[in-house]
Amino acid sequence: MLSNDFVLSHLSFLGCADVPDLTKADTAFIREHLPPPYNAPERYEEYILPRIQTHDVLCTATKASTAKLLEPLIRRHHHRFFCRIDDSHQQKSAASIVEKIRRSQEKKAGPGEPEPIQYDIANFSEKMPDLARFRIVCNFLHDVELVENAIEQSQEFIEKFNINKTSSITLRPRLRKSGERSVKFTLEYRARPGLFLEIQVMTQLQEAWDKKDHFLVYEKRRLNPEKDEENFPDYLDSKMFAMSELLFISDQYFDLLRSSEEDPASLEGYHEIEK
């Protein structure tokens, strides 16, 4: 058995404390699809990571532009926390990439569904939209909206990127697969078609939920998919889903409180909730 020291130093060497393990299926995939000498769990990262270096640099440059973009908003709301750009959830790990490629090859289209995108070792760096990503974590739901508008209306972003936005914040329950709530921008760098980047915008509560869910549900499901009965005999997944709904209500309520403070005209809505 490995000592804690060994594990910690090893994780620390990799510079990331939540590197997902490879499943047996992923290891088999690596052995079969990666060229030697990278077709082994000890070396596969050396093959995968250089292929997403460009994404990583684009991520940095986009963060810098985003920081400039948000400057006026942060100045306007300087009396309270408005938002922060988060570095901790950026590059997709090599293990996640392998898993995503493998699963895409196993996926079949359901009746009436469009043919799913199939990734492989040759095309993943030009097809996967979330190889590099960063988060903007906002204080209030209203702040999320302001950030969302700033990005959508940025001339620099419009010029440099093809922008695709999806929001799961107000998604109806029947359309929801998980409790995740955020606005996601998929940006394709126009000068290099196939070079994608993802920006996620969410509130602090949504981020808090996501971090807990990642550990409690997401990773278990990822390592052992489609076995929810086995993974969550105590309905942990359902409870986590419900927590997301609760936090959404909290976010809405907090936002009402905020607007009552920042915009007294909105007090009517506040009093209605109070009643």
Place this chain on the structure above:
Amino acid sequence: MRLRNERLRTGHILLFASPKDQRENFSIFITVEDLSQFEAVLKITEGFQRIFESLEDNRVFKTYSIADVGKVKETVPNINEDRMLRFEPDELLLASRQMNEALARAVLKKLIQRDSIIFPRVRTGGMATGTNFYDRSEEVRRIWQAVQSGKNILLKAPRRYGKSSLLHHIAAAPPEGWCACYVDLQGGKSPDDFIYLILKGVCQQDRFKECLPEHLATKEPWSCSEMVKEGLFREERATIRKDWKGYGERLFLSLTGASERIILLLDEVSFLIEDMLVEKGNKVDEVADLLSWFALIRSQTNPISYVLSGSEHLPAFLDAYGVDGQLQDMTTEHLDLFNTACAEEFISLIMAGQGIIINAEEINRILSLLGNPIPYFLQLVLDTLISDCKRDGSLSAESMEEIYYQKLLGPEKKRYFESVYQQVERYERYKTGARRGAESMLSELASRDAVSKRDLETLWISETGSASKLDMMLEILRDDFYVIPEPGDFATMSSKLLRDWWQRHVLAIEANN
């Protein structure tokens, strides 16, 4: 050139992580302003990776996107912030927008070698010691190779080329099994001064204690206060005066008994010899006696290696006085100027260390203003530009030129050239009228691109009455004023800065008179 924007917090981290020891990790933080710098940062990242791979180090290369460098530890827990260098993309790109590979390679090499200071500092007029000593690795390697094969070295170079810094560098880090002693002979005026200064040198380190006379070794002079040391040396000096040869012989022979091999680095030999001659009214007997005795000592003390450093003109000078220097056992090593690539790299690193962004065109501008990159003058130019850039935030090409002509050549920096000009005053000792003769030749050289040897001879004769010692004088001017021979029996003043200074401060005054 302009000051780096230290307020930028977003950027790209290139981490070079050791698989064994986190303290060995180092990183480069490239600040990024916005999306317009994407291609540049990508080029730099790929360039660093390529260069790093060619250096065959066992660290692992990894990159990180950082929104706020103040919180870098949260994203890169294994970063060693003490060994993180900060650059803006412009610092690492050439005018062609290609990667400045020379600079990147120099920085990476220094980081891999674990140099504590990556960027040399400006040391105008001072000795460049420690990590401020720049490059010269080839010269150091050649000297050690020769010394280890049993050769003695005569290190020659014009003034201000960095001979003393080089000797200090060699003394500071001898290889395993070697013990080095640096001795500055400037100020010595007699054979007993020669022995006395060497004795003082070896008494500075306890590594020589087994070789010292017993009465000195027991007093442990290396750990004494300066006052106590003075007293001790005063007594020894009296003994040396009585019989310098006997004392010297005993001292050198005892050094051969050391358990480690010894290298004696004797600096400013030319000054010692010239001052001895002046002291004795140009009588050569004592100089000849010392040099022949020292040659004999060298032949009898094989375990000791000797490096003598002096000006290029030393052999010509001895010839002119009819002294056989008996230096046949010495292998000559010349210390040349930095080549252009090395000078460019040196300027880039100095500026990067000062947080100043300078492009290749600006570096070329500095080098063309300066002419030959004589280390002393190069540092003087950089020192002036750095202080003005720090004050104003940026300098245009025009203001760089203005600083050169108005400040560097103006009264503000006069003191830095005084020691250069004062050399002329020494020349009178060699021959009556030699000072005026040298000044006339220098004025002619400063006002024309090249002067024929015949014209120089005419000027020399008109001031000194004969052609005697002209060759020696030209060799001396080569050392002191960088006057070099040109094809077709011509000579030129190769330092543009010194020529500009001479025109401004000597020729202009002569014209007014």
